[in-house]
Amino acid sequence: MLKVFSFKDSDGSHLDKNLRGLIDRRKRVLGPAYQLFYSSPLHLVKGAGAVVWDAEGRSYLDLYNNVPSVGHCHPRVLAAMQEQASAINTHTRYLHEKVVNYAERLLATMPAVLSNAMFTCTASEANDLALRIARDYTGGTGVIVTSYAYHGITSAVAEVSPSMGDYVPIGRDVRVVPAPRQNTGSSEQVGKIFAEEVKAAIKEMRRYGVKPAALLLDTIFHSDGILTDPPGFLAEAVRVFRQEGGLFIADEVQPGFGRTGKTMWGFERHDVIPDIVTMGKPMGNGHPMGGLAIKANVLDKFAHNAAYFNTFGGNPVSAAVGLAVLDVIRDEGLMANAELVGEYLKVGLQSYATECSHLGEIRGSGLFIGVDIVNNNGEDDPEAAKRLVEDLRENGALIGVTGPSASVLKIRPPLCLSKEQATSFLSIFDGSLKRCFAEG
């Protein structure tokens, strides 16, 4: 099971009657699969930019949610949605200009060789489709992922998501490799170690008669702990895997759409061109959209023989929303903002780390930052990370945790977070640090 700060029923006695009532009703109808963040779950009713409000009118700086990536309730995105939804919403078996415009605009942000786009409603569906195509193209079934990867929730994709926990089996033809955790050394050095792991996994796979199909990687390794540096370390592993006839699928759900600041896509930081790029979360700023970009020659056989139709995927409303998101990223300079404010946040966090020994390594690119929380012996400290996240929530700031032991702070705000908001966050963070790590 993914490690999240889950409300436990036994925690509920401190909650007010209304909240408790809503939680009880929710539990009755949604059942036990649905989890809630925080020991006092948040009832959010309003959002704007990088701020959200709860039902009592309390505001929170949102440094967690990457889905409303251009800002909660962005007026341009809302207007585009409403305009198209008022005209018509159909599917891709009729012609519509917007899905064509959107595919052209989206592909223009990528290397030209990624010349075809396909649309789904979620990134799970996009990764599922990417695996179907990769297996068809290569004739293989073997997939390599990192040991704490998360790629989604369909049957096929849950099998390549070891972070789902022991109860959800990894697929028989799937092999896991340690994520490139080393943050020092040249990209060649780190890349070589990672490539050796991939090489060993291929050898082991082959020993079982399994032919490689896909190396599937989140290019920011967010569930493995947010592993951003040194840029370039992916290239050698991709080269090795391709030599064996397999494809490289870049899962851009987390780093994509400008989050890392300098580049639109995570794979660009590593100077590799994927065979398939999968996308989701921020693509529609909350509107359910996913998709993939793919080399035409990789798609060709599958497309001609198996076809693909996704009822809602690529509908005119989704296309209008997707176009508006791309417009806002460009017109509001959100990539430059992510770079600037991300760097500012990182420097601020670093300054606290020099004073507080419980802040370990700080990694990140643009507005995706990970901070290791460690105990006095320098070991991962998930309990302390949890205390920090809970204290921040109590004091008006939302972040998350990630990593194999849930001890890495995950700071991943909407891309419009301003420097002033970052300053406010740092000040709240300072207070939380002092409360959570007060000696005695």
Next chain:
Amino acid sequence: MLKVFSFKDSDGSHLDKNLRGLIDRRKRVLGPAYQLFYSSPLHLVKGAGAVVWDAEGRSYLDLYNNVPSVGHCHPRVLAAMQEQASAINTHTRYLHEKVVNYAERLLATMPAVLSNAMFTCTASEANDLALRIARDYTGGTGVIVTSYAYHGITSAVAEVSPSMGDYVPIGRDVRVVPAPRQNTGSSEQVGKIFAEEVKAAIKEMRRYGVKPAALLLDTIFHSDGILTDPPGFLAEAVRVFRQEGGLFIADEVQPGFGRTGKTMWGFERHDVIPDIVTMGKPMGNGHPMGGLAIKANVLDKFAHNAAYFNTFGGNPVSAAVGLAVLDVIRDEGLMANAELVGEYLKVGLQSYATECSHLGEIRGSGLFIGVDIVNNNGEDDPEAAKRLVEDLRENGALIGVTGPSASVLKIRPPLCLSKEQATSFLSIFDGSLKRCFAEG
């Protein structure tokens, strides 16, 4: 490959320059997996109720699209979407009243034993999740579907969708049974034949060491040719399958949400209570939504051990849209309308059938009607069905085809189709019949 009326590039010379240009651009970026209806593809730009308009301002009576089930661009659905999207759009790890309200309202339309709801973004995801849960609950892997079933597009669900064609393999533990094609006799008689098929499939499955997990059926068998009668024929097969420890999953994507007129759900016509109900297309009137309703005891183990999180599934905007759709079905009496207008259409079509020997059996319930098109020897005639559908499109009415040989007319309009619109359709249909089946 699903049989649809696909535009072929070689057909394109008759199209005007603008349309041809859009098709070429589309082909370049979306690639060969995307198909278009009609030899002259439709470029739809506007919709209202059961009418759509193309880019030249020509209107068409829409008797095909079941996704905008309460009518294209319904103002109440649009308003609900816009209102919630302007407030906040988050996910199910925060509390929100609307997803709870929606789950309660949705479950209230079903037998009480189906007490939990889970939300996805597509019916493919819902069927995929239902299979994961069924396999977890039963410890089995075997699935029985009908021989021309379609249940969606993820890896796991494509494996139980034989209508995808020979290139997409049926799963090793999946067995197909002929759909209950017989339209005469008592429900007991038809039901017994179907149950015998299911029994034989279980026996064959067991012979290979495969334990039954799910009997997965579209309760209106739309891709098998729209097989509605006699109501009640499902019960015995479900009983037989359950006796073997398996679950019955009712795929309500096609018959659900009032389409069949008298009942909200297709399974009600057969007087059976499923273990899991899956939903999609009409659920959000075009907004990407899917979900399932499930018995709490069936969900329990999976939910506690594997958890489930779908980023967009059950978000507040989707919940608001889903609530509005339920409101409209109720307040506009759309089920009664479906029953009334559906019956009126059926009677009208029957009257043509007495005069035109190419119209074979007419089946249907509410606003889901299938008409067999046959040649002079009474055999399926897909070419004639295609000619009819193309001629109807040229004359301002949209329908589709379905069935194993694509020879069954599929008449499945938005539920708000009025009697007057049905009369107009019948008159257009009469003309098409005369043109398509003119002797000499």
